[in-house]
Amino acid sequence: xxxxxxxxxxxxxxxxxxxxxxxxxxxxxxxxxxxxxxxxxxxxxxxxxxxxxxxxxxxxxxxxxxxxxxxxxxxxxxxxxxxxxxxxxxxxxxxxxxxxxxxxxxxxxxxxxxxxxxxxxxxxxxxxxxxxxxxxxxxxxxxxxxxxxxxxxxxxxxxxxxxxxxxxxxxxxx
Numbered sequence: 001x002x003x004x005x006x007x008x009x010x011x012x013x014x015x016x017x018x019x020x021x022x023x024x025x026x027x028x029x030x031x032x033x034x035x036x037x038x039x040x041x042x043x044x045x046x047x048x049x050x051x052x053x054x055x056x057x058x059x060x061x062x063x064x065x066x067x068x069x070x071x072x073x074x075x076x077x078x079x080x081x082x083x084x085x086x087x088x089x090x091x092x093x094x095x096x097x098x099x100x101x102x103x104x105x106x107x108x109x110x111x112x113x114x115x116x117x118x119x120x121x122x123x124x125x126x127x128x129x130x131x132x133x134x135x136x137x138x139x140x141x142x143x144x145x146x147x148x149x150x151x152x153x154x155x156x157x158x159x160x161x162x163x164x165x166x167x168x169x170x171x172x173x174x
Contacts, residue, residue, distance in 0.1 A: 015130035016084050016172065021137050024079045028072070040071060043078045050074070050091040050170060057163045070160075073138050074167050080134055081171040091170045099169040103162050111158075131168050138164050 028036065044051040054074045058067045081087040106125050113120075126132055142160055 016080055016134050018133040020083060021080055021134045024076055024083065025137065025141070028076060028079070039075050039079065043075045047078060047087070047091055049093055050096065050167065053096050054167065061159055069142065070163060073164055076138065077134060077168045077171050086173070087171045095170050095173065096166065099166045103165050103169070107158060107162050131172050134168055135161070135165055
């Protein structure tokens, strides 16, 4: 996992365990609405700037009845990172902007790749991405349901990946 860095000035991250990713997701799903609300409040209190970013993305990307999924995934990422000893510091706007900029660059490289090279381009950045277990689990969960019927999957998944990866990268920096 050496050599990967979300931007040149940030040290490489170590990976998040798939077992922890699955454990936290199961807890989120099995908890009561009150327990989930308490976790969301804890995330918002601990990471107010990041929570504001998530809220702004949801308002800009999702219809009113679709909002909340990105918040749930951000809480998932926060809980996983917190339990892994990360997310100890409050994420600021500069960290979000740095991660978003790097992730936009990666997404643009994938979009610009010739059709036959998209998979190899994607493999190049995911191969050494230490938090793929969490990002992959989130994208699998996002694909459940009637996504195909409601919007173009590629566009939606591109946006979702961009913003989920930004949240994860910010939280996993510690």
